[in-house]
Amino acid sequence: MEHTSKYITPDIKLSSYEDKLFKSDVIFDHHMLIWFISGETKIIQAEESHHFKTGDIFLIPRNQPATVINFPKDGLPHKTVVMLLSAKTLRNFYADIDITTSITPIPKIRSFNSHPLLESCLTSLIPYFEMQELPENIAALKIKEAISILRAIDPEIDSVLGNFEEPGKVDLTSFMEKNYMFNMTMEKFGYLTGRSITTFKRDFKKSYNTTPQKWLTQRRLELAHYMISEHHKKPTEIIFEVGFENLSHFSFIFKKQFGYAPTELLEDSLKRI
Structure with missing residues (x-):
């Protein structure tokens, strides 16, 4: 670049x-x-x-x-x-x-x-x-x-x-459901929800009964599946928007999660049009 x-x-x-x-x-x-x-x-x-x-x-x-x-x-x-x-x-x-x-x-x-x-x-x-x-x-x-x-x-x-306030403590699940597609560090997620990293991970565990990284990957894959299946988007068109950085890595974990490649899902969705 x-x-x-x-x-x-x-x-x-x-x-x-x-x-x-x-x-x-x-x-x-x-x-x-x-x-x-x-x-x-x-x-x-x-x-x-x-x-x-x-x-x-x-x-x-x-x-x-x-x-x-x-x-x-x-x-x-x-x-x-x-x-x-x-x-x-x-x-x-x-x-x-x-x-x-x-x-x-x-x-x-x-x-x-x-x-x-x-x-x-x-x-x-x-x-x-x-x-x-x-x-x-x-x-x-x-x-x-x-x-x-x-x-x-x-x-x-x-x-x-003119607003110099720092982010205050907000509802964790509401924030995560709106912002899971952004690639941020756990520290930044914590800061934006008004929590230390320790408190963020503890509250996240209480809310979702899993780790933030596992949940984030799952939600991003679900969003990708929806956009390909229902909106007929190509994987190359949506990987950045759903929070992934690399197409080959995305394709690998997508197939591992769903049992078929994103390109196969796209082909199937186009047949239904």
């Missing part, structure tokens, strides 16, 4: 993927403002999916599991400007601002299409990536400008950017 990144500061980068596809399961520790220069991205979350393309601008909230699949498009690389809105930066910004909106419990990806104010702000960063050095205060001003624009065009954005 040919991936390059140019940084103005650790919080602002120009990211480029040259290969056919790049996939990752991520949970961002900070909010990410992204502007698409070229390429295409599919972002899959627990309750919704998004497609973004050239010109789109969107905000990915922190602490929300997602599968991100990046594609080049029309012979051009997958290229984006990424601005990290860190907790430190936002705390400083909001230090003297009274937030009157209610806090959003589960913030979702916010799309701004190609809003001219945001596009102008992010486009102005491009020349800086070719400079050897950029005064840090200039980069900080550009981030402050972006936050100010977001507040001007989205009246609900304060409920997301």
Whole structure:
């Protein structure tokens, strides 16, 4: 995979993927403002999916599991400007601002299409990536400008950017049923459910009477079986979305679980159409 990144500061980068596809399961520790220069991205979350393309601008909230699949498009690389809105930066910004909106419990990806104010702000960063050095205060001003624009065009954005609470303890089974398809460490599952890793494993055992890894594999295989059988999806189309990384490994454990290969299931499902 040919991936390059140019940084103005650790919080602002120009990211480029040259290969056919790049996939990752991520949970961002900070909010990410992204502007698409070229390429295409599919972002899959627990309750919704998004497609973004050239010109789109969107905000990915922190602490929300997602599968991100990046594609080049029309012979051009997958290229984006990424601005990290860190907790430190936002705390400083909001230090003297009274937030009157209610806090959003589960913030979702916010799309701004190609809003001219945001596009102008992010486009102005491009020349800086070719400079050897950029005064840090200039980069900080550009981030402050972006936050100010977001507040001007989205009246609900304060409920997301101004929320500095860490994940609290949530219902374990409800969370797992919504997020089992994301490849996260047990520590991250614990953090997002408001538990230490020890408490997470103990509570999981009480709820499911098995280990998290065994349960996750089982649920992902069941989802894959459903998508192939009922929606006639090819294994190559769904392995990333159901939480697997490797097609041969997926095919092996699928056949071990069900007694037939995923390709055989697909052939059978197509006959029923």
